[in-house]
Amino acid sequence: MASGNMKDIKRRIKSVQSTMQITKAMELVASSKMRRAKERALAARPYFNTIYQTITRLAAATRDNSSVYTRPREVKNSLFVVIAGDRGLAGGYNANLFKLAAAQMDGKNAQVITIGKKAQEHYAKRAWPVTQDYPGIAETMKISDTHEIVSQMLELFRGGAVDEVYLCYTRFISPLQQEPTCIQVLPARFDAQETEPASGPQVLTEYDPSPEAVFDAVIPEYLYGVLYGAVVESYCSEQSARRMAMEAASDNAGEMIENLNLSYNRARQAAITQEITEIVAGSGEVGA
Structure with a gap:
């Protein structure tokens, strides 16, 4: 009986050790990919900061909401661009994002553009209609790859098919902290303080043909x-x-291997003790 129990424990130890080798390898691969992705994210920020500063200056010059991209509308239909992962085994990464997106969509007549295989699989089983799927593009993403998605967003928005566009993604704060976020990108909104002209002497910028025309031309670049x-x-x-x-x-x-080794040693000790007891009992009967 003890021998059979020991074999089961030994088999379980080997199984857990095999699983541990896989998780260790996946941890190393994820660490390597994370370093490269972090470099890409840091490299993209200067471009975004520059385009954001440009568009806030333009927004300050067009504060009458004359642009179709900033004019408030009565919201009847919404579009959500949801960016999730292409694979699982990432803790609550995908689930947390989907939970936040669902809270934002609650009570709205929403449709979805999915980026990532997990988002594609998730919304294929949900009531919200999916406009387009873009699985497997995140790892090799280039700025030119965003043109098709942004063009689709703008076409729906300008045509009146949707009245607002939200972008749902996970913000990278640190290797130990990630925060799911949903931001409204259309109609474009900017902090009033950011669009206010700074005090002191200012460089007068002349926009040709008009600030509104330049603003409308820059909006796609901003969304890219x-x-x-x-x-x-x-x-x-x-x-x-x-x-x-x-x-x-x-x-x-x-930790599981340590506990199983302890159980194995206890079972082995119990088996040895039982054998010794049987030998002693047998020798006593022979002596009698």
């Missing part, structure tokens, strides 16, 4: 940068979440 930055940060967050999940899984596997 916003979408690219969101995809890059989401991918970096996914790898960070996966690294943490695999690290926790490896630690748990190590």
Whole structure:
């Protein structure tokens, strides 16, 4: 009986050790990908900051809401661009984002553009209609890859098919912290303080043919940068979440192996004690 129990424990130890090797390997791969993704995210920020400063100056010159991209509307239909991961085993990374997006969509007549395989699978089983799917593009994303998605967003918005556009992604704060976020990108809104002219002497900028025309031309470039930055940060967050999940899984596997080894040693000691007891009892009967 004890021998059979020992074999089961030994088999379980080997199984957990195999799983631990896999989780360790996945942790190393995620760490490597996270470093590269972090470099991409940091490299994209100067471009976004520059385009954002430009568009806020233009917004200050067009504060009468004459642009179709800033004019408030009665909201009847909404579009959500949801950026999730392409793979699982990343802790609560995907689930937390979907929960936030669902809270934002609650009570709205919403449709979805999905980026990432997990978003595609999630919304294929939900009531919200999916306008377009873009799985498997995050790892090799380039700024030019955003043009098709942004063009689709703008076409729906300008045509009146949707009255507002939200971007749902996971913001990378640190390797240990990622925050799911939903931001409204259309109609474009800017902080009133940012659009106020700074005090002191200012350089007078002349826009040709008009500030409104330049603003409308720059908006797509602004959205390219916003979408690219969101995809890059989401991918970096996914790898960070996966690294943490695999690290926790490896630690748990190590702890489980220690407990199984302890159980195995106890079972072996019990088996040895039982054999000694049987030998002593047998020798006593022979002596009698």
